[in-house]
Amino acid sequence: MFTDEHRQKLKDTNYKKLNKGSEVLKLSDETKKKLSDSLKNRIFTLEHREKLRKCISYSEFEIYIIILIKNKIIHNISSYRKYAKNNPDLKLPINPEKCYKKYGWVGWKKYEL
16 A cells, blocks of 8 residues: 555656656647547536536526525625535535626625625
8 A cells, every 4th residue: 555645756756757857748739639539529417417517507596595685594695605515415606706707796795795
């Protein structure tokens, strides 16, 4: 059985050999093309998609957050974060400002928190 330190040392030396001492992995054009081709047209099962999905959609989040506020389950940002941590099965993001940045996040002021 190898120790964690030994495993890391093996990884580092092998990585440096492959990249001739550089810190950044450099792939050839042929390798990049093979990777690209292998990832195209992949079909994911519903189970796999659910595992990949980290949090609910932005529209679902908006509905859910309003319900939580109306039912007085949350009253500020820290109570929301605590609720999201304690209920991971709901897939609520702990930091929605980061998760929904691309999807139209306008800020906590919208929810009066």
